Amino acid sequence: MAKKVNSPLEKKKSGVRSVTKKNFVTYLIVIVFYAVFQTLTATGHLKNAYQSLLVPICYSVVMAVSLNLVVGVLGELSLGHAGFMCVGAYCGAFFSVITKDVLMTDWLRFVLAMLIGAAVAALAGVIIGIPVLRLKGDYLAIVTLAFGEIIKTVVNVLYIGKDASGFHIAMSTKNLDMAEDGLLILNGPQGITGTPKSSNFTIGFILVMLTLLIVTNLMDSRTGRAIMSIRDNRIAAESIGIDVTKYKLMAFVIAAAIAGCAGVLYAHNLNALTANTNNFGYNMSIMILVYVVLGGLGSVRGSVIAATILYALPELFRGVGQYRMLLYAIVLIVMMIVNNGAFFVQMKEKALYNIRSGKKNNAKEAA
Amino acid sequence: MSLLEVKNLGIVFGGLHAVEDFNLTLEKGELYGLIGPNGAGKTTVFNLLTGVYKPTTGTFFLDGKELKGKKPAEINKAGIARTFQNIRLFSNLSVLDNVKLGLHNGMKYSTFEGIVRLPRYFSTERKMNERAHALLKVFELDDDVDTLASNLPYGKQRKLEIARAMATEPKLLLLDEPAAGMNPNETKELMQTIRFVRDNFDLTVLLIEHDMSLVSGICENITVLNFGTELAKGPTAEVLKNPEVIKAYLGD
Numbered sequence: 001m002a003k004k005v006n007s008p009l010e011k012k013k014s015g016v017r018s019v020t021k022k023n024f025v026t027y028l029i030v031i032v033f034y035a036v037f038q039t040l041t042a043t044g045h046l047k048n049a050y051q052s053l054l055v056p057i058c059y060s061v062v063m064a065v066s067l068n069l070v071v072g073v074l075g076e077l078s079l080g081h082a083g084f085m086c087v088g089a090y091c092g093a094f095f096s097v098i099t100k101d102v103l104m105t106d107w108l109r110f111v112l113a114m115l116i117g118a119a120v121a122a123l124a125g126v127i128i129g130i131p132v133l134r135l136k137g138d139y140l141a142i143v144t145l146a147f148g149e150i151i152k153t154v155v156n157v158l159y160i161g162k163d164a165s166g167f168h169i170a171m172s173t174k175n176l177d178m179a180e181d182g183l184l185i186l187n188g189p190q191g192i193t194g195t196p197k198s199s200n201f202t203i204g205f206i207l208v209m210l211t212l213l214i215v216t217n218l219m220d221s222r223t224g225r226a227i228m229s230i231r232d233n234r235i236a237a238e239s240i241g242i243d244v245t246k247y248k249l250m251a252f253v254i255a256a257a258i259a260g261c262a263g264v265l266y267a268h269n270l271n272a273l274t275a276n277t278n279n280f281g282y283n284m285s286i287m288i289l290v291y292v293v294l295g296g297l298g299s300v301r302g303s304v305i306a307a308t309i310l311y312a313l314p315e316l317f318r319g320v321g322q323y324r325m326l327l328y329a330i331v332l333i334v335m336m337i338v339n340n341g342a343f344f345v346q347m348k349e350k351a352l353y354n355i356r357s358g359k360k361n362n363a364k365e366a367a
Numbered sequence: 368m369s370l371l372e373v374k375n376l377g378i379v380f381g382g383l384h385a386v387e388d389f390n391l392t393l394e395k396g397e398l399y400g401l402i403g404p405n406g407a408g409k410t411t412v413f414n415l416l417t418g419v420y421k422p423t424t425g426t427f428f429l430d431g432k433e434l435k436g437k438k439p440a441e442i443n444k445a446g447i448a449r450t451f452q453n454i455r456l457f458s459n460l461s462v463l464d465n466v467k468l469g470l471h472n473g474m475k476y477s478t479f480e481g482i483v484r485l486p487r488y489f490s491t492e493r494k495m496n497e498r499a500h501a502l503l504k505v506f507e508l509d510d511d512v513d514t515l516a517s518n519l520p521y522g523k524q525r526k527l528e529i530a531r532a533m534a535t536e537p538k539l540l541l542l543d544e545p546a547a548g549m550n551p552n553e554t555k556e557l558m559q560t561i562r563f564v565r566d567n568f569d570l571t572v573l574l575i576e577h578d579m580s581l582v583s584g585i586c587e588n589i590t591v592l593n594f595g596t597e598l599a600k601g602p603t604a605e606v607l608k609n610p611e612v613i614k615a616y617l618g619d
């Protein structure tokens with residue numbers, strides 16, 4: 001149903017200039033956030049417990065912005081975004097562990113791990129996307145949901161080791177058939193241990209900025225317009241010659257690749273990488289979806305802010321003990337109302353209008 | 368060679384012959400009318416010609432190329448563009464972006480060039496903006512470029528849909544009740560615009576109208592459909608005098 005908001009801003013501006021300006025404000029918010037917390041950390045004003053939130057905030061933001069590309073920009077529901085993060089995390093960690101003895105700088109190893117994580121996650125996106133995105137209807141939700149659970153299960157029963165004769169893959173340690181001095185890299189439910197701890201807030205910040213640049217530039221380009229046209233009206237998009245399957249796949253695969261990068265960041269922030277319901281399962285996928293929906297579908301800045309606040313809050317609320325989740329629920333409800341309630345939307349637009357016309361009046365008086 | 372050749376086109380929906388044995392030949396530059404009472408099958412003809420429905424029988428050719436069974440996007444690339452009876456705009460995008468989407472296949476740069484902002488992104492976007500502005504000017508929409516499509520008044524939404532279709536540079540333009548919901552003045556103006564674009568943009572136009580009096584103003588030839596079959600065909604003035612046609616419209 002069309003929501004009609006009677007506001008003084010009947011004609012919403014969406015011109016080229018305002019798009020660029022909006023994006024710059026988003027970049028600026030992220031840069032200021034980074035500068036402030038990096039300074040606080042460096043000067044020792046940030047508690048260790050809070051410092052350890054910074055990298056997780058970064059990968060949450062990256063996950064939310066990339067999922068927004070699928071849910072908000074393309075208009076398809078994905079319930080397994082954490083699955084792509086899982087693929088990226090395991091592939092990236094695997095690469096870093098097996099190349100530990102190969103001579104190269106930590107930076108290079110990490111960048112290569114990122115590229116590999118992104119590539120394999122993208123490949124997973126292609127494999128899922130090609131059959132599913134050709135269908136009309138909400139099949140993507142069902143299939144991505146299954147994918148997320150399957151990936152999590154698979155990495156939990158997989159054992160991979162390496163010895164002089166090469167790699168050994170099996171479903172249990174017994175069948176691994178590896179030499180005594182071999183190295184067990186992926187150890188079933190115990191996951192991958194010994195990944196170099198290459199992630200830090202600066203790297204997280206760089207990844208967030210790259211994600212923002214990619215997604216906002218994409219949205220404000222020929223490809224992004226085509227993706228949004230499919231969301232707005234698939235039949236009309238086809239009627240003007242837009243290849244619907246191609247652009248759906250493109251949005252989905254780019255989002256998967258970015259989620260893979262978030263996974264690599266995640267894996268290199270831990271000593272032991274394991275997969276369970278809370279990090280790579282359904283819970284995580286839904287959590288990210290909550291960030292996206294509360295931040296506003298299609299709003300990149302909304303995703304950034306919602307992911308940051310909602311990730312940090314439960315941790316900050318630890319002080320109030322058992323009331324933690326209650327407070328969290330209240331925050332969710334308030335955010336939902338402020339973001340989407342007709343009354344607040346109207347108020348926001350009025351305020352914006354007053355600010356703008358105020359500026360104009362001042363200018364006139366000055367002239 | 369004729370621009371459009373439709374041979375025995377027909378489609379059946381669960382026993383209902385929505386369109387049956389439809390034949391039509393359009394010469395380049397023609398402005399042709401397709402009229403008939405509600406439910407006669409006019410929109411269905413458009414859906415067949417644009418690949419939304421696959422015909423049960425018959426086939427059709429554009430410039431000698433068979434298009435039966437092709438997908439809507441391929442048919443558009445081959446040179447047929449359309450508007451919809453129930454307007455289908457990209458409602459969350461600006462007027463300008465709606466038209467630029469019509470230019471999607473005509474002016475290109477790669478996704479990579481778009482993300483990394485290589486020079487071709489800027490030069491192509493500039494060309495797209497210029498072309499889109501020029502098209503919007505024809506339909507007097509050049510003051511509304513930044514407006515969201517859904518915030519346009521009804522009459523302008525119809526015009527925007529035509530501008531978007533024309534941006535794909537079609538050889539044949541199909542307009543489904545372009546004047547529906549407009550007042551007589553707006554309608555007259557629109558009909559003049561349609562004739563103007565036909566003359567100046569090297570177009571052939573096939574136009575559906577529910578209201579007979581409108582077509583008589585601009586279409587040289589018309590076909591009348593009733594219950595999915597052709598009732599009469601020929602020069603507009605003659606056909607409209609045909610007693611069968613009058614009966615079909617007034618009912619008996």
Ligand SMILES: Nc1ncnc2c1ncn2[C@@H]1O[C@H](COP(=O)(O)OP(=O)(O)O)[C@@H](O)[C@H]1O
Pocket residue numbers: 380383385403404405406407408409410411412
């Ligand atoms: N997809 C469909 N499925 C079943 N019946 C359809 C479908 N599309 C059109 N029809 C039927 O075909 C007939 C012609 O419809 P239409 O072409 O829309 O008429 P009009 O001349 O008013 O544009 C109507 O009886 C309509 O109900």
Ligand SMILES: [Mg+2]
Pocket residue numbers: 409410411452
């Ligand atoms: Mg119709």
